[in-house]
Amino acid sequence: GAGVSQSPSNKVTEKGKDVELRCDPISGHTALYWYRQRLGQGLEFLIYFQGNSAPDKSGLPSDRFSAERTGESVSTLTIQRTQQEDSAVYLCASSLIKGGNQPQHFGDGTRLSIL
Amino acid sequence: DAKTTQPNSMESNEEEPVHLPCNHSTISGTDYIHWYRQLPSQGPEYVIHGLTSNVNNRMASLAIAEDRKSSTLILHRATLRDAAVYYCILRDVGTSGTYKYIFGTGTRLKVLA
Secondary structure, eight states: OOOOEEEOSEEEEOTTOOEEEEEEOOTTOOEEEEEEEOTTOOEEEEEEEETTSOOBOTTOOSTTEEEEEOTTSOEEEEEOSOOGGGOEEEEEEEESSSSTTSOOEEOOOEEEEEO | OOSOBOOSEEEEETTSOEEEEEEOTTOOTTOOEEEEEEOTTSOOEEEEEESSSOEEOSSOEEEEOTTSSEEEEEESSOOGGGOEEEEEEEEEEOGGGOEEEOOOOOEEEEEEO
16 A cells, blocks of 8 residues: 655755645554654654644754644645755654554655755 | 664674664663664664564564563574664653654664675
């Protein structure tokens, strides 16, 4: 079946512009995560959605970052007034239910480059 | 901060077993140990997880120390396709009961033909 889909796969933009990244989770997966991965680093948790519960935004690095998800469907991660330090791969993952033992299924990420 | 410690890199010969170690000395009684791997230019891929007992699946085996302060991922016969970064992760319960995974920098496995 279809896995987690992210778009665009690559995004190059100028410093100061806003960007919007999209994630289509696996159908039926109630939990959705966003991560950031800088070059040569591990994954950094950003935000978590679970059904209609309030999202866990504890990993968002600044108020320039925001994310939305409607129900159990598509999520968008928005970065306003981008900075060069925002350059990274942004990964989305979904899992079947909230719980530490359900595997997370990852997309291949959006590679964001800020000029 | 990552709760696990792994070697930065390891090498293995093709078709030989590989043992990837992980230390997690601060593990709590309810933490599961998860392993993911990340191939170049891809998102991470689930490999295996366990709590106390050793676990086997089609991809790998997970050996967990009796005191649970360390574990070892075992690839029984490494292939070139197993070259990846392997992450050992403990589930972290964050705000609102979120189950977060704190990824460290992992072990980069190189498989030699």
